[in-house]
Amino acid sequence: MKYKDLAKDIVQNIGGEENVTNLIHCATRLRFNLKDNRLPDKEKLKSLEGVLSVVESGGQFQVIIGNDVAHVYQEIVKTTKLGMGNAVSADADQPKEKILSRIFAVISGSLSPLLPAMAGAGILKAFLTLFTTFGWVSAESGTYLILAAAANAVFYFLPIFLGVTAATKFGANPYVGGVIGAALMEPNFTGLLANGDKTSFLGIPVVLMDYSSTVFPVFVAIWIFSYVEKYLKKIIHKELQTFLVPLLSLVIIVPLTAMIFGPFGVYIGNAIADAINYLMGVSGLLTGAVIGGLIFFLVVFGLHWGIIPIVLANLSNGTDPILAMWAASNFAMAGVALGVFLKSKEKTLKSIAGSSTLSLLLAGVSEPTVYGILLRFKRTMSYVIIAGAIGGAINGGFHTYATAFVFQNIFSIGAFKPVSYYLIGIAAAMGIGLVLTILFGYQDKKAVSVTEASAEGPAAEVQAGPSKASSKPTGGSPILKKEVLLSPLTGEVKSLTEVPDPAFAEGAMGKGVAIVPSIGQAVSPVNGTIGTILKSGHAVILQSESGAEVLIHIGINTVQLKGQYFSPRVKAGDQVRKGDLLIEFDLEEIKEAGYNPITPIIISNTGDYLDVIETTNSWVTAQDKLLTLVV
Numbered sequence: 001m002k003y004k005d006l007a008k009d010i011v012q013n014i015g016g017e018e019n020v021t022n023l024i025h026c027a028t029r030l031r032f033n034l035k036d037n038r039l040p041d042k043e044k045l046k047s048l049e050g051v052l053s054v055v056e057s058g059g060q061f062q063v064i065i066g067n068d069v070a071h072v073y074q075e076i077v078k079t080t081k082l083g084m085g086n087a088v089s090a091d092a093d094q095p096k097e098k099i100l101s102r103i104f105a106v107i108s109g110s111l112s113p114l115l116p117a118m119a120g121a122g123i124l125k126a127f128l129t130l131f132t133t134f135g136w137v138s139a140e141s142g143t144y145l146i147l148a149a150a151a152n153a154v155f156y157f158l159p160i161f162l163g164v165t166a167a168t169k170f171g172a173n174p175y176v177g178g179v180i181g182a183a184l185m186e187p188n189f190t191g192l193l194a195n196g197d198k199t200s201f202l203g204i205p206v207v208l209m210d211y212s213s214t215v216f217p218v219f220v221a222i223w224i225f226s227y228v229e230k231y232l233k234k235i236i237h238k239e240l241q242t243f244l245v246p247l248l249s250l251v252i253i254v255p256l257t258a259m260i261f262g263p264f265g266v267y268i269g270n271a272i273a274d275a276i277n278y279l280m281g282v283s284g285l286l287t288g289a290v291i292g293g294l295i296f297f298l299v300v301f302g303l304h305w306g307i308i309p310i311v312l313a314n315l316s317n318g319t320d321p322i323l324a325m326w327a328a329s330n331f332a333m334a335g336v337a338l339g340v341f342l343k344s345k346e347k348t349l350k351s352i353a354g355s356s357t358l359s360l361l362l363a364g365v366s367e368p369t370v371y372g373i374l375l376r377f378k379r380t381m382s383y384v385i386i387a388g389a390i391g392g393a394i395n396g397g398f399h400t401y402a403t404a405f406v407f408q409n410i411f412s413i414g415a416f417k418p419v420s421y422y423l424i425g426i427a428a429a430m431g432i433g434l435v436l437t438i439l440f441g442y443q444d445k446k447a448v449s450v451t452e453a454s455a456e457g458p459a460a461e462v463q464a465g466p467s468k469a470s471s472k473p474t475g476g477s478p479i480l481k482k483e484v485l486l487s488p489l490t491g492e493v494k495s496l497t498e499v500p501d502p503a504f505a506e507g508a509m510g511k512g513v514a515i516v517p518s519i520g521q522a523v524s525p526v527n528g529t530i531g532t533i534l535k536s537g538h539a540v541i542l543q544s545e546s547g548a549e550v551l552i553h554i555g556i557n558t559v560q561l562k563g564q565y566f567s568p569r570v571k572a573g574d575q576v577r578k579g580d581l582l583i584e585f586d587l588e589e590i591k592e593a594g595y596n597p598i599t600p601i602i603i604s605n606t607g608d609y610l611d612v613i614e615t616t617n618s619w620v621t622a623q624d625k626l627l628t629l630v631v
Helices: 004-012 041-047 069-079 098-135 142-156 159-171 174-183 187-195 216-235 240-283 286-302 306-317 323-341 347-363 367-374 379-397 412-413 419-440 587-592
Strands: 020-025 029-034 051-059 060-064 200-202 204-207 482-486 491-493 509-517 519-522 528-533 537-545 548-554 566-568 581-585 599-603 611-614 627-630
Touching: 004 041, 004 069, 029 069, 041 051, 098 142, 098 347, 098 412, 142 159, 159 174, 159 216, 174 216, 174 240, 187 347, 187 627, 200 240, 200 367, 204 379, 216 240, 216 379, 240 286, 286 367, 286 379, 306 323, 323 347, 323 367, 323 379, 323 419, 323 548, 347 367, 347 412, 367 379, 379 419, 412 419, 509 611, 537 581, 599 627
Parallel strands: none
Antiparallel strands: 020 029, 029 060, 051 060, 200 204, 482 627, 491 509, 509 599, 519 581, 528 537, 537 548, 548 599, 566 581, 611 627
């Protein structure tokens, strides 16, 4: 197969490069998001040598290639601008998402790369708090200050990091995005604050603010920058784009951020502060419920800093009630994070949840929980709202207050009065958050449908129809050879026609059978070699010693889990024997997440055989006879 020619023909018949908004690939399919789904010539695409089928589903136009898909994809990337800067995650069907979901997806996607740094820094802050509390390290010592720099850097310089990750998410130049964020932290800019809170740009008044640790202004700036960059690339000659596009982008976006996006955040913060003061005058119980239940939304957008001046002003007069109400939200999040830690069986998520819990309890740092758990599993937000509102109402109703500005953690409990009521409030918040997470889970439910099924992923899409009776060579000569494949799974046997995916059900890539597993283990059905195992762990391709190419694809659409709940036990090139463990997976968590676990087992080189005969049993145990390949 000439991959370069095939790549060119596919792009041409898909409606051209300009008709593609996004391109990704899985183990067997090219997945296009198109501007106009009427432009592709389906029949021409199906007739191309190397194209097995064409499927439209889940908002994607899918060209099924088979095991050579990666080579074709690479040729498309080499010869076009597709597949690199404009690729989004495989689970994104953005045009059909609600606007709020899209906003949260952008925020979470931009901040998730920073989670390891945030989690590590949060734990370091917790240890520093512990060391200073017990007098092991002086807060004025060089040791403390050096470690504090490491702990605070990711939060203080968040606009810079966020400029990089948000630009990547929006498909813009990430380094220019980082420079936009860095401009807000540059000494010449921050030095303007020393002369007051106002300055001017070309005679236009500019309201100044401290952008350290902020989120919202940078998101807006980078979002606008992504459109500015695209427009500039359209109107500027290609030879001049290298320096002119970033030059004009910086000249346009940085002043706009200082004049509009930043002050907008300030005004929103002030409006929120006024609303809080009004509520406090009406009812402490009501105010506590509102602050405890909803303040984490302000953290999401970086607007919680607008409340700090009110807190400081209150403390300058003696005490502050807001921090006590706010604490309920932190401890509610700690309860949810602890619940996820206890309930999850996926190592990466468990690590994030554990470090997030410690970060909140020991340091009062909530960002790892907000960006690593709440925005990722949106149903957990409701738990935080309920638990935080109840805890906040308790603290507000009993008129608890802070005597100093502190991060709300277990070491700062002594800064709140009356301590007994404060403890009741935060304990209630944490306990309710924990119980709700344990009882109702953290995964967002998704309906499994044919549409979702065909949007599955990297590993495997294959065949279908019921098997025929065994074929014999002309003249009634005996069967030359049979190869028996054992079942890799324990579960109920289904025909491929029952798999909710056209590519499997229409037999585009070979014959086989499907199993609805009852145990979360896949073992080798043959003696042979691992050809490919997806990073996401949900699919594997083996080659038997006799030459059969066997594809095992665990679940439909499970690529969207991005490896969650899957633990591969082999790697490409490994030699395996029948019964060797290939993949472990958490069956219950996969189903709870809304994914259909039905698993196609496909002979992808079906053309090399006279027939592929299925077992007649309706139930198999791993290592039972499953398929007979007739040569």
